[in-house]
Amino acid sequence: MRLLISFLLVALSLMLIGCGGSKSLQATDTGDIPDWFTSVPKDPNFLYAAKTATSQDLQLALDKAATDARAEIARQVEIKVEGLQKRFQEETGTNTDAQLLEQFTQANKTVVSTGLSGTQITKQKQLQDGSLWRAYVLVEYPVGAANQALLQQIKKNEQLYTRYRATQTFKELDDEVKKLDDAKKTQ
């Protein structure tokens, strides 16, 4: 009888282990931090932002990281456009023209706020960190798209267009956008 009880207990334990095995869902994932997060890719044709976020909700963790990365891209675009603005001003000598400065700042804002269409999550990884999910994302944005958006804004504003179209910076910008358009057509 004792033997039977022992057998039954052992068997029951094995069964429970078996059942538990099929549903051991939340085992801690000790995977490493992805390489693309520690050394973010560099490419003159793209802007990259790698961000991480945690949450008890996996989707929220991913959303937080992606939003943060997009905000980082927006800051990079803003810096890039500000750089172009300085070059325009140096070439045309309009550093003190308040109206022109205001118009360009407005164009910059529009590019940064609406020009982020085209950002794409190209890499992502999720790890379980205790009871939290940690999400890593890499968001990519083609520089050509930012240039195109800025050019459109300048062309929309007659005063800006008249002042800047003869500059070397404008020609470079225009050429880059034309190259992008040609590349799209050939694809």
Next chain:
Amino acid sequence: MTVGRFLTRFIFIFIIILGLAGSLQAQHYPDWFLNPTLIHCIHSVSGVAEKSYLSDSAISYAISNGLNQQNINNGIEVQAETSYWGTEAGKYCLWRKYEETPCNKIIDNQDFQRNTKKIFKNENLVFVLLVDSMCEVSEYGVQSVDVKRVSTPQWVEHIPESSTYWYAVGIAPKYYYETSSWSQAEQEARKYLAFSEGISIKDVTKVSGSGESKQVLVVEVELKNIEVVARWRNIKNDLFYCLLRCPKQ
């Protein structure tokens, strides 16, 4: 050997086999569900439903799910807004809104309904493959795949890129109903497609010194011709993955 000993051994072995069976239970899916691109048809869609006591009603639900899915894939309007507040202690969600409305409100696709090409049943679900009348489904695509034996697809971490398509991966945890997990994974992927297609920033504020920041992103866009490229289930973490794509507008 006495009858008692024989019975004891029999019960012992039976219980062990029963216990192991639980852990070794396979998770089979039709390959046309996991890799819909194997079906070389312009219009094809998979429908899925939980198994029910009446087999026919489960199939009907699966067909209805497939038709709904096809309607969504044809075109949806997406309106989304997310706002986050970042502090030294972490990032907090202030609000998240996501709404998608099918462009075509009425599901009228008799052509699809008449062409239920394949039905597959696994341990929990019923799958149907719907195709249009022009489509000839090859015999390839009737295999069942045990996801436990499938290694992690590359697209799970490295999302494909293309000059003509947006690609996005949606992930969902395991819910009580597995169909909800698959549906959620697809919706998450659609959300990321929408974010790529038409996002604008309403507010990005960074307070210098305190480390605080606020981000508000808005999406208002129409997505058309969405395609499911692949699905995968991570058994280890019980996560459901879906890779979608749609043409760049």
